[in-house]
Each structure stands twice: as structure tokens, then as C-alpha cells.
Amino acid sequence: MIIIGEKINASLPGVKAMIKKRDVAALLELAKAQAAAGAKFIDVNVATDTGSHDDELQSMKWAVETIQQHIDTPLCIDSADPAVLEAGLEARRGRATLINSVKADNEHLAEVVPLAYHYESLLVGLAMDKTGIPKTVEKRLKACEEIAGACEIHKVPVESMYFDPLVLPVSSDVKQGVVTLDTLSEIKKRFPGANTVMGLSNVSYGLPKRPRLNRAFLHMAIYAGLDAAIMDPLDEELMLAVRTGEALMGKDRFCRRYMRAFRKQEAVV
């Protein structure tokens, strides 16, 4: 399982302040801690609800340059704004990068997919279109097909794609867990060679004991074909859940990583 560390996200109050203050030490600490905990990519999202387009662009440049001066972990450049994505990619030139993200909207596809080609980057494709997140498996797959079509036109190989089936809360529509998992498993069938990714925590919105739902959903998703998760690698229980899932899926030779993870956790039940 590829872990994408989600903690550098300006929607979190502490991170927002850190970015505004250009707090190098705090930013690096957050990046290093996630890498040390096993993140293979560090997501960088610097969009604040109050900041301007230019604020976000300058913050992205600063954050990417600051982090990569000190650690080699690949970054995941995360913005809804193609110009901000490009600023991050420009700063990353020549280093491994995941673009987060593009959706099945012609205008957005025309702006973002060529960036993936030009900067030889990996690309997250969201199973949604202009109008939002479809409620059915078929329509989410249609969105993926449109993204895959744009990738073909712009010569981005399917192996560079990370499709995200997207997750809606089961508390508002009890069928949404299955819709996400079935979309995931269909993506693996329709786009052999492509990867899958998702965030987990939306599924449990509005319910008690959310971490339990998130971990259970992770295990179901791992069986459905999940390759990567956008998550908090500092959440020890969630990381143990990843190791448990890998052991059960035969992705942990002789269950060695599982056993090592629990050797450090004697106190854990």
C-alpha cells in the first residue's frame, strides 16, 4: 500500500497559520514526520479559504521548495487550480511528483492532463464530473473513461494514473460504501495497469467511532483493489490496519512487516 501523507493541508487551522507565517521549521517537521512514518508521498495543499489565487501560488512554490531542500520524499501537489499545480510542478522539475487532481471536465482536463505529460508526473483522476460526484458506479466509471481518454490524447500513460473512486458518507446514503468499492474494483478491471487511490475518512462522516469505520472501509477497499491511500501516517492504529490488510492480501512476504509492526506495539490489544 502506498501511503500519501495528508497532513500538510491548509484547511487544517494549524497548517493554515504555519503557511501564512512561512514557518519553515514547522513545515519540515510535518513533512519529515510523515516520511519517517512510512509516507511514500507528502501531499501539499496550501489553499486557504481567505487567500487569493496568487497567495496560493506563492505558498505552493515556497512549500515545495522548502520541503525538497531537506527531504527526497516524492511530493503530491494538491490544488483545484491548474496554475498552482504548474507552480508546484515547476518547482519540482525533474523530481517524482503526483498531481492531485483532475476531474472529468473538458476544460479542467485540457489544462491539467498536459501538465502531467510535460512534467512527466503521476496524476490523480477523480471519478467526478463538472456537476459533482455521481451517485452510481456507472457514472463514476464514465468520468474515469473521460479522464483516460484525455490521457490517451495527451500521451499520459495509463500506468501514471491514480484513479480515485471517491467516497461519500454512508450516514447520508447507506449505499455509498458499496458504490465506492464497486467503482474501485471495476476501475482495476477496466484500466489494467492503472493505479487506484482514495481518502477514507469521508465514509464515516456523521457517525460515532469514525476511526473504526475508516479502518474497516480500508480493509474492504484493499480487497477491492486499492493501491494507495491519502491518510494520516502518524495515526498508529490506521498504519497497523494497513499492515494487517497487507498481510491478509498476501502483499507481505512471510507476514514480516505485520510482525515487525506489532513487535513495536506490545501494549496494543
Place this chain on the structure above:
Amino acid sequence: MIIIGEKINASLPGVKAMIKKRDVAALLELAKAQAAAGAKFIDVNVATDTGSHDDELQSMKWAVETIQQHIDTPLCIDSADPAVLEAGLEARRGRATLINSVKADNEHLAEVVPLAYHYESLLVGLAMDKTGIPKTVEKRLKACEEIAGACEIHKVPVESMYFDPLVLPVSSDVKQGVVTLDTLSEIKKRFPGANTVMGLSNVSYGLPKRPRLNRAFLHMAIYAGLDAAIMDPLDEELMLAVRTGEALMGKDRFCRRYMRAFRKQEAVV
């Protein structure tokens, strides 16, 4: 999820003694506690390693008659010996019963499947043959096909069947988790109308923190199409895992059972 309570099993030392002593109070307590905790079937396995064939037969009659005099919960008559199964079924006459189990062995099929027809009972079919548990999905499915064939001959409807894909430890062969889950999902496709069942705990044999592996495997299996689990309904964490899985699978309207389960568990993390 249909819970089959597994605790009346003479391979457990306390239960073995209870059966030998014909301890009515202890037997009833075990049956009632499992029913109260949510078991829809109570498994009854009275085979001891030292007892004779006739011992097991007499014990089965005693246990079935004793339990059903006091509670109405359906029983799961569990023996490798067709004569013991029949003694249990005879004692159960006219009441809901699950036979546990038959395997894809011609002689065994010829003895056990007609019992399911004659006593209008449900039947667990194990994905194994004379030679043991196959290591591949294809061979396990072949065993299920043979069982389904015998059911057709003996007029046992497919809706009465509970196919068990069987579980081997991932510690000895890391691919076995996936083999079980893929067998499960294929059974649901090939035998529409049939049910699936399995025990969980074998998967984690030989590894630390077994309950974590068992719960994670349960969640994967629920997504793969598991209808029933042979498990300990007095294991609160495992029962909470069942409720969590049901909520995520859209099998819990408005997530009400999930919320109720956790309302009783304020202390649980």
C-alpha cells in the same frame, strides 16, 4: 450477517467436561448467552477425541433435546459423522436446523445430502474434497459444483445451501487469504440464491494479535459476499466489527444498529 454461535464445541476443554457430565445448567447457559448476544443459530458439536461413535450420538441427542426444551433459537448440528447428524436432526424434527457439514466426497454426499432433503434442513457445503482443502480457487469451486450437483439430484434447493470457502492460515501460505475471498466472491456469482458461511479464526493462526487479523478478514469477506459467520457472539469486539461491516455495506438502514451498538459501548475507543 447471520451469526452462528460456535461455543458449544467439545474440542474446548470446558465444554468437553460439561458434555461428559451431562451438565444441563452449563449447556443452557452457553446456548442462551449466545442467543441473547445475537446468534441466529447455535452450533452443537459434541465430538470428543476420546469418545466413541455411540458416545457422540448419545451426546448429540442429549444436547439437542436439552437446548430446544428451553430456547427456540435454530440449531446447527455439527458432526463429521452422518449418523450423529441424523440423530440430531431426528431430535430436531420439524424445527429450523442447519447441517454442518458435507464435503465433495461421493460417499459423504450420498449420506448427508438426503438428510437435508428428508429433514428439510439447511446445509453447509465445504469447498473441499476427499483429499483435503485445495489450495486454488478453481479446485475449491469444483468441490462446490460437486456438492451443488448432489443437491440437485437429491432435490435440496440451492437456497438451502451455505457454501463455506474455507480458510487456511496466511502464516503458512501468504496467498491463502485471497484464495478464500476470491472463492467466496465466485460462489456468489456461480450459485445465485445460495448463501455463504465461514469461520474466521484459521486465517490468523501462528501470528500475533490474531483478533485484529480476524476482524479485518471479516470486513474483507463481508465485501466479498459473506452472509453468515461461525464465530463467538460473546466476543464484543468481533460483534462490533460485524455491525461496522454491515453499516459500510448498506445492510443497516440509517446505520441504526451501528449507532445502537456503540451507544452501549461508550468506553470503547
